[in-house]
Amino acid sequence: MSDQPPNKPNLNSIKKLLEMLSMGKELTEAQHKEMKDYKFWKTQPVISFDEKISQEGPIDSRKTVADISEKPLPLLEGFEWDTLDLTSTKELDEVYNLLHENYVEDSGESFRFKYSAEFFDWALKPPGWKKDWHVGVRVKSSKRLVAFISAIPLRLKLHDKIIESVEINFLCVHKKLRSKRLTPVLIKEITRRVNRYDIWQALYTAGIVLPSPISTCRYTHRPINWEKLHEVGFSSLPEDSTKEDMVKKYYIDENNEAIKLEGLRKMTEDDVDEVLELYNKFQAKYELIQVFDKEDLKHWLLKGKEVIYTYVVEDKSNKKITDFFSFYLLPFKILNVPKHEQLNISYLFYYGTDHDSSKKELETRLKLLMKNALVINKGLKIDVFNALTSQDNTLFLEDLNFGLGDGYLNYYLFNYKAFPILGGINKHTKLIEEGSGIGVVML
Numbered sequence: 001m002s003d004q005p006p007n008k009p010n011l012n013s014i015k016k017l018l019e020m021l022s023m024g025k026e027l028t029e030a031q032h033k034e035m036k037d038y039k040f041w042k043t044q045p046v047i048s049f050d051e052k053i054s055q056e057g058p059i060d061s062r063k064t065v066a067d068i069s070e071k072p073l074p075l076l077e078g079f080e081w082d083t084l085d086l087t088s089t090k091e092l093d094e095v096y097n098l099l100h101e102n103y104v105e106d107s108g109e110s111f112r113f114k115y116s117a118e119f120f121d122w123a124l125k126p127p128g129w130k131k132d133w134h135v136g137v138r139v140k141s142s143k144r145l146v147a148f149i150s151a152i153p154l155r156l157k158l159h160d161k162i163i164e165s166v167e168i169n170f171l172c173v174h175k176k177l178r179s180k181r182l183t184p185v186l187i188k189e190i191t192r193r194v195n196r197y198d199i200w201q202a203l204y205t206a207g208i209v210l211p212s213p214i215s216t217c218r219y220t221h222r223p224i225n226w227e228k229l230h231e232v233g234f235s236s237l238p239e240d241s242t243k244e245d246m247v248k249k250y251y252i253d254e255n256n257e258a259i260k261l262e263g264l265r266k267m268t269e270d271d272v273d274e275v276l277e278l279y280n281k282f283q284a285k286y287e288l289i290q291v292f293d294k295e296d297l298k299h300w301l302l303k304g305k306e307v308i309y310t311y312v313v314e315d316k317s318n319k320k321i322t323d324f325f326s327f328y329l330l331p332f333k334i335l336n337v338p339k340h341e342q343l344n345i346s347y348l349f350y351y352g353t354d355h356d357s358s359k360k361e362l363e364t365r366l367k368l369l370m371k372n373a374l375v376i377n378k379g380l381k382i383d384v385f386n387a388l389t390s391q392d393n394t395l396f397l398e399d400l401n402f403g404l405g406d407g408y409l410n411y412y413l414f415n416y417k418a419f420p421i422l423g424g425i426n427k428h429t430k431l432i433e434e435g436s437g438i439g440v441v442m443l
């Protein structure tokens with residue numbers, strides 16, 4: 001890789017790439033659906049597949065809070081809205097159970113996300129969270145929770161514009177209620193509730209293709225405990241390799257002095273100011289980023305007990321923090337292998353370094369930081385470390401044995417036209433040297 005700054009990506013070629021990815025040309029046929037067949041989405045303020053963007057900005061900016069109904073949308077007979085109180089353990093448990101039983105499963109139905117109450121506490125209650133944005137649907141008679149959607153406040157920066165918005169996540173409809181068009185009602189209701197706060201834009205991600213992604217990243221996986229991953233069917237044995245080869249390939253030597261980073265330690269609240277400064281400086285190069293204040297940073301990097309892990313490197317000579325990295329834990333429940341109950345998975349979150357005077361220096365430093373992250377992950381008994389192709393990840397993924405996964409993550413903006421952004425992959429969905437303009441990390 002060269003140590004020259006990357007050329008400014010050509011917007012037309014990125015747009016074409018995203019079109020191809022989103023139309024499933026290089027991905028699977030199953031992802032393909034034409035605009036006219038998106039019966040709900042074609043009525044919403046989103047970019048259509050064939051649209052040429054000439055200028056960034058809101059799609060519909062005519063409405064004011066006074067135009068937004070105070071009343072919830074009508075629901076199917078027999079169901080009712082409920083605003084969940086996630087400070088109550090009982091209601092947090094209900095959301096946990098709904099998502100645990102019904103949220104994303106792999107197509108082979110072997111794994112399911114194993115959310116914890118602590119995870120939701122972290123993910124759904126950042127500074128400025130609103131109870132009104134934790135929206136449930138219950139069966140009127142039994143009061144059973146059967147659907148959920150959430151919004152959390154998000155200050156986005158897209159190129160030079162700050163967009164006060166929300167992040168939409170954890171949309172879930174009980175398996176027995178699928179294909180009944182409940183999703184559009186949930187989306188319209190959360191839109192109403194967010195609009196009531198004079199917020200008109202949202203960021204959301206999905207594995208599926210909707211009109212229209214502004215970026216597409218790919219998931220990559222770095223096996224740590226390859227043997228277990230193989231036993232549960234997560235990693236296959238390549239034809240030309242033996243199990244021993246694979247175990248050796250992914251071996252992490254926690255005693256390797258060559259990668260020991262002097263001054264590496266867990267981040268504490270005293271580090272918030274410095275880490276925020278480093279975060280701001282480091283993220284400035286990306287096209288789509290999350291703007292943090294001190295409280296946000298403290299929450300996202302320090303508050304999720306046994307969920308989020310953040311480390312800093314402190315230069316002992318001047319007590320200055322030179323680097324930080326973080327990852328969060330979200331295990332999978334294993335559904336069909338009795339020997340193993342859960343897969344311990346971590347996801348790379350935010351990081352930053354001031355060793356970035358050239359691309360080469362940045363690449364070298366990130367590799368070192370991520371090697372240390374892998375050692376820490378091994379110590380935490382993590383089985384696989386996942387990362388997207390966003391941020392500067394393409395600089396280290398290949399060298400550190402992250403393998404390209406089957407999953408893609410499409411990024412969408414609601415009610416905002418934006419030029420497409422590179423997601424770290426090309427039209428053949430392989431890693432690219434130019435990296436990605438996506439700085440924001442979504443859960």
Ligand SMILES: CCCCCCCCCCCCCC(=O)SCCNC(=O)CCNC(=O)[C@H](O)C(C)(C)COP(=O)(O)OP(=O)(O)OC[C@H]1O[C@@H](n2cnc3c(N)ncnc32)[C@H](O)[C@@H]1OP(=O)(O)O
Nearest residue numbers: 038039040041170171172173178179180181182183200202
């Ligand atoms: C200003 C504030 C704005 C706030 C709102 C911003 C937008 C937020 C958008 C939401 C961001 C969520 C971010 C996350 O949480 S992504 C995670 C989504 N959750 C899961 O994958 C969990 C498991 N799956 C389920 O629970 C259900 O299959 C879901 C609920 C996903 C669909 O249930 P079901 O299969 O029973 O469908 P339906 O009959 O009710 O409805 C069919 C319609 O719904 C459209 N659909 C399907 N899946 C999604 C999806 N993931 N995003 C947006 N739309 C989706 C679909 O294209 C069709 O519309 P159209 O094709 O006819 O047009």
